[in-house]
Amino acid sequence: MEFVKMHGLGNDFIVVAGEQALPENASELAIELCNRFFGIGADGLVYILPSEKADFRMRIINSDGSEAEQCGNAIRCVSKYVYDNKLIDRTNITIETLGAGVQPVQLNVKDGVVETVRVDMGEPILKGLQVPTTIDADRVIEQRLEVDGRTFTFTAVSMGNPHCVIYVDDAVNFDLAAWGPKIETHPTFPRKTNVEFVTVNSRSQTDMRVWERGAGPTLACGTGACATAVSSVLNGLTDRNVTVSLKGGDLFIEWNEADNHVYMTGPAAVVFAGKL
Numbered sequence: 001m002e003f004v005k006m007h008g009l010g011n012d013f014i015v016v017a018g019e020q021a022l023p024e025n026a027s028e029l030a031i032e033l034c035n036r037f038f039g040i041g042a043d044g045l046v047y048i049l050p051s052e053k054a055d056f057r058m059r060i061i062n063s064d065g066s067e068a069e070q071c072g073n074a075i076r077c078v079s080k081y082v083y084d085n086k087l088i089d090r091t092n093i094t095i096e097t098l099g100a101g102v103q104p105v106q107l108n109v110k111d112g113v114v115e116t117v118r119v120d121m122g123e124p125i126l127k128g129l130q131v132p133t134t135i136d137a138d139r140v141i142e143q144r145l146e147v148d149g150r151t152f153t154f155t156a157v158s159m160g161n162p163h164c165v166i167y168v169d170d171a172v173n174f175d176l177a178a179w180g181p182k183i184e185t186h187p188t189f190p191r192k193t194n195v196e197f198v199t200v201n202s203r204s205q206t207d208m209r210v211w212e213r214g215a216g217p218t219l220a221c222g223t224g225a226c227a228t229a230v231s232s233v234l235n236g237l238t239d240r241n242v243t244v245s246l247k248g249g250d251l252f253i254e255w256n257e258a259d260n261h262v263y264m265t266g267p268a269a270v271v272f273a274g275k276l
Contacts, residue, residue: 004081005040005271008073010219010248012271013060014040015081017048027065033276034063040274043215046074048081054094054102056082062214069099070160072222072251076117076268079105084113084270100160118265121223124230124255125158132162134188141234147182155231159262162193162213163227167235171199171207180211196224200237207245219248226262229253 004015014033023029030045032038044062051057058078060068068074075095082088091107106118128135133156135143140156145164155165164183168174174197183195195211208228210221225244232238233255240255251266 001276002273003040003276004273005042006077006081006268007248007271008076008220008222008266008268009246009251011071011073011221012042013044013046013074013077014042015046015048015077017081017085017087019047019049021049022047022059026059026061027067030061030063031065043212043218044068044071044074046071046078048078051096051102054096055088056093057096059098062212063216064214066214067098068161068214070097070223072119072121072159072224072226072264073220073266073268074222075103075105075119076222076264076266079107079117079119080114080268080270083107083109097160114268116265116267118263119222121159121226121262121264123260124227124262125160126156126230126234128156131156131158131193132190133193134190139234141231145183145186145188147179147186150179152179152183155234156193157227157230159223159226159230161223162189162191163196163224163231164189164193165196165198165228165231167237168197168199171197171209174209176209176211176217180217184211184213194221194224194227196221196228196231198228198232200232203237203239204241205243205245206232206238209247220246220251222251222264222266225251225253226264229255230262 049057104120108116128137
């Protein structure tokens with residue numbers, strides 16, 4: 001199996017192209033290969049597959065073997081891969097995802113390679129039961145969450161995968177390991193959840209740290225940045241154009257009022273290629 005190790009702002013993936021379908025042992029492979037001590041090391045294993053609906057189809061297996069419905073950093077990596085490896089020669093392409101359907105992608109190319117990627121991440125899902133949460137409400141905003149004697153206030157957003165956005169005084173130094181896994185598996189979230197801890201610094205910039213469902217703490221989360229932007233607008237904290245600063249770098253997010261779509265712009269990078 002040939003692979004390319006890639007990352008989007010440090011959220012890293014083992015990218016495999018050429019398969020016609022997701023292998024039956026994809027979960028076992030992800031657990032083995034994503035191990036940072038005994039394997040290649042990554043947050044997830046990503047397959048680029050044929051699609052009947054789009055130019056390509058993306059399937060993402062987390063490092064714990066579970067499948068992710070969508071991943072903003074992975075879709076940027078996939079988009080860069082297919083263009084840089086001449087699988088497609090257009091700078092406007094489409095990628096089919098498991099949880100968010102077909103997503104249009106615009107490639108910014110410099111000197112023949114993709115430098116940044118702008119992804120139409122679609123419309124955010126805000127209804128509580130569809131995120132999903134156990135809360136039957138049109139919007140889950142400033143909802144109380146009791147966790148081991150501590151009360152958090154969260155906003156729920158789905159970008160094709162579930163997110164729980166929590167505002168804290170200092171996201172950069174927040175104890176992810178202590179609270180991330182407890183909130184991820186809280187009964188309020190029937191399919192578990194990604195957890196974003198956010199500090200708003202201005203109307204146009206936030207700090208975010210993330211505990212990803214199925215992967216734990218990661219340096220960046222594209223769908224989490226989108227969920228953070230949507231949540232911050234809903235809570236009246238930022239404008240619709242916002243820079244979300246993650247541990248691995250910045251993503252620019254726009255929640256467009258005209259079409260209700262969320263647009264994410266950021267880089268993708270190749271680390272190395274290998275063969276198993």
